[in-house]
Amino acid sequence: MPRRIARVLLESSLPQLDRLFDYAIPDELVGDARPGVRVKVPLRSAGRTIEGFVVETGDEDDADRALSEIDQVVSAARVLPERLYRLARTVADRSAGSASDVLRLAIPKRMVRAEKAWLASDGATPPVVLSEERRTADDVLAEFPMLRDRLLDGARIAVDAPPRLVDGRPAWARLLAAAAAAVLAEGRSAIVAVPDHRDLDLLQEQLLALVPGSALVRHDAGQSGPERYAGFLRTLDDAPCVVIGNRSAVYAPVHDTGLVALWDDGDPLFEEPLAPYAHARDVALVRQAVDGCALLFAGHTRTSDVERLVTLGFVAEAAAPRRAAPRVVLSTAPEHEQASARIPSASFRAVREGLDLGPVLVQVARPGYAPSLVCADCRTPTRCAHCGGPLHARARGATPVCGWCGRSAHAWACAACASTRLRLASSGSERTADELGRAFPGARVIVADGAHPVREVDDRAALVVATRGAEPIAPSGYRAVLLLDGDRMLQAPDLRIGESCLRWWSNAAALAAPGAPVHLVGVTGPVARALASWTQPNYARTELEERLPLRMPPAARVARLEGDSAAVDRALETLAADVPGLGDDAVLGPVPIDRDGYPGARALIRFDYGRGPAVTRSLRASVVAAAMSGRGRGRGKGARGRGTSRNTLAVRVDLADPEL
Incomplete structure (x- = not known):
């Protein structure tokens, strides 16, 4: 007589276990051991039981083959649908990794109470997008000719987002929300991945104005375990939905995927630090091939990776007929000014004039007061005597502190020349705020960085000093934008530093009010010209051409x-x-x-x-x-x-x- 067997993927990071194992299904578990459920099975080589997922079930005629039996069905929830296993297997094969490592990123930790509530609900009613909401989404997409039709046809598209604010919010969030709503209106699911929680909040705010709350699933690392697991279980329903989240959101096992979209795919937060280290952009490309859905890359800049796909014709461009660009000024110090002046006179005047109208944004490279110190006599970088870490100052005149071990350097002496005098080698956000506060007495100064998170500022006059990526939003836009430390940013030993700088500066320039000046201080060359002319795709194309003969990524x-x-x-x-x-x-x-x-x-x-x-x-x-x-x-x-x-x-x- 044939017997019932299950093919199980074990939850193990051992590479030799990255395959399906056959297990016999006991008679009492035949009805419960279905594809997708968690099970416990014996691992004879280790002499213990291990959890896994049933991928397939079937009948076997060879009843004499020695097979171990499934020990236990952990839950009736089918958390590994066939579509998710197919995606995980494809991503793992492309990355030379294990499917179980991919599933560890895709399936949150099991929460019993949330799972029982989901099983008791027995599915949800498919959400409905109202006609008025659908017309609003279509009006937003109409700025890009044929964009809506291409999305519904499953095309691969790269969009240069408009660098402006709409109703006090960035236009890119409204564009991606409209694309997801248009796909949902056709009864299909959409996935939108953004770099961090600030972008996630903006996107969620725009989506709630277009789609019902029951159709929106947020996938956020900051959520509690039950919330995250409940959101994952919602994506397993047959009802279409819109999933928004960070890099792991691209694995969401939604039903009938219609769109996968990424905002600002050049952000390093999309790089997965865990095995198999698959970038969210690569996972999105794999998913588009597996599911046959539309794929949308949007940003104020374009990475050389996406530009390679555009050059090959694999991804199509969608450009707005009316091109909008900020007013970028390449600001350098005149000959009669000191070469060491951090802010040229022209940029200084722009800040002063902008303060008469509203807030002014000043972008700096690093947080803190003085991120690095050097010897005042020989310019040797300072180091901690205990661990060798770099020293920095928390305030003017304060005792230097090690950035690694946190010890204070009370009796510091230079190892090269024995000098005891220190010099501030760089200015962080706090020191820049201190300097600008003295230069513009009476002006309100706001610091926005990792230690001082600020999401939004009002339209009153203020100097907003922010690190790259932490810029708050001003509802009416900044009356002037000052980009400092550009030359120092470009000196970083990174293959993609030019792309990164262009992305940081472009995202800050997009927050300016219409017609407001954007001053890039002390930078010339291809990156500066690309920002001034707002031709970021051309810069990405040049970068790609230079890497081709050297076989540098993404050329290889x-x-x-x-x-x-x-x-x-x-x-x-x-x-x-x-x-x-x-x-x-x-x-x-x-x-x-x-x-x-x-x-x-x-x-x-x-x-x-x-x-x-x-x-x-x-x-x-x-x-x-x-x-x-x-x-x-x-x-x-x-x-x-x-x-x-x-x-x-x-x-x-x-x-x-x-x-x-």
């Missing part, structure tokens, strides 16, 4: 292989055999590294997109082989106190900044 994909030296060498040999024709310059390294006190090696592998599946498959096989060969060997204590096999191998694909 890059994988980092790290582990035991012998394991790295074997993996590279296997890769050369599995994927012939990679080229002599495909592998950089390996170079020696320290791995938790043990010697190791690291190598970078550059490969074309067409060879991606073969490369990731070979690297993943090497990871599994290294893990299997390391079983039973001696273990050392890792940096986090856990037992770590010395004969291990780790792979990270599509590095944002591979330090080439």
Whole structure:
């Protein structure tokens, strides 16, 4: 007689367990062990039980095959629908990772009370978008010809968001809300991912004016466990909905996906710090291919990654017929002024004139008072005598404090020249506010940074000193915008620093009132010209062209292989055999590294997109082989106190900044 079996994906990060295991279903669990439910199964090699998800069930004629039985069905909730497993498997294969690691990002921790309430509700009534709300969404999308029709047809589109405020809110939030509402009106679900909670609040505010609250699901890391799990369970219903959230929102298992949209995909918050390290933009591309939905990239700037897709014709551009751009001024100090002047006279006048009309925004590079100190005599950067960390000042005349260990440097002396005199090497947000407060006596000064979060300011005159990305919104727009420390920002050792600076400056310039001046201080060159002419796609295209002959991302994909030296060498040999024709310059390294006190090696592998599946498959096989060969060997204590096999191998694909 045939017996009932289940194919189970185990919740384990061990690479050798990243496959489906067959388990027999006991007679008493035949009705409960359905695809998508959590189960507990025995793991004979470890002598214990482990949780997993039932992916498939079926009948087997070979009843003599030795199979372990499912130990327990944890819950009747089918939290892993087939569409979510297919997405997780595809993302894992593309990133040379494990499907269980992807599902750990997609499925929140189980909350029993929220799950019982969802099971008792037995589904929800499909939401309805009123006709008036639908017309409002269509009017917003009408600014971009054929955008609504393209979205409903499942196209891939890149949109340059209008750099202005509408009713006191950024136009981009209104645009993305309208796109999601238009898709929901057709009975399909939409997913919109934004970088942080401030963007999330703006988007939610705009969406609640267009769609019913019952159709809106917020996916936020700041939510409590029950709230987050309840929102995830809502996405499992057949009723369409709109999911908004941060980078992991792109995994939401909504029914009948009609749109996946990303705002400002160049923000580093979209980079996943956990294995398999898949960027939200790459997950969105995979999801569009798997689900056949529309894909929308929107921003005030365009990343070289999206520009590559536009150049290939894979993503289409949607431009507004009436181009709007802020009034950007490239401000440099005249010859008769001191070269060390931080704010040129022209920018100083613009700030003074702007204060007569309303708030003025001043963007700086770093928070704090003096983020870095140097020796006043030899200009050597100051270091803590205990841990070697950088010293900084919390206020004028205050004792320097270490940024790493927090110790105060009461009797500091320069290690190079023995001088005891210090000099402020840079100005943070607090010091800039202090200086501007003295320059404009009587003016209201507001500091907005990580330690002083400010979401919105009123339209009264004020100097708003903000770090990049923390700029508050002024309902009527800023009467002047001053972008400081641009030259220092561009000196960061980052492959994409030009793109990042252009994104920071463009987002700040978009908060200016119509006709208000935006002064970029002390910066020239391609980035400054792109901001002044508001031609960010052209800059992204130039960056891409310069990286093509050097095979730098995104012109090529890059994988980092790290582990035991012998394991790295074997993996590279296997890769050369599995994927012939990679080229002599495909592998950089390996170079020696320290791995938790043990010697190791690291190598970078550059490969074309067409060879991606073969490369990731070979690297993943090497990871599994290294893990299997390391079983039973001696273990050392890792940096986090856990037992770590010395004969291990780790792979990270599509590095944002591979330090080439």
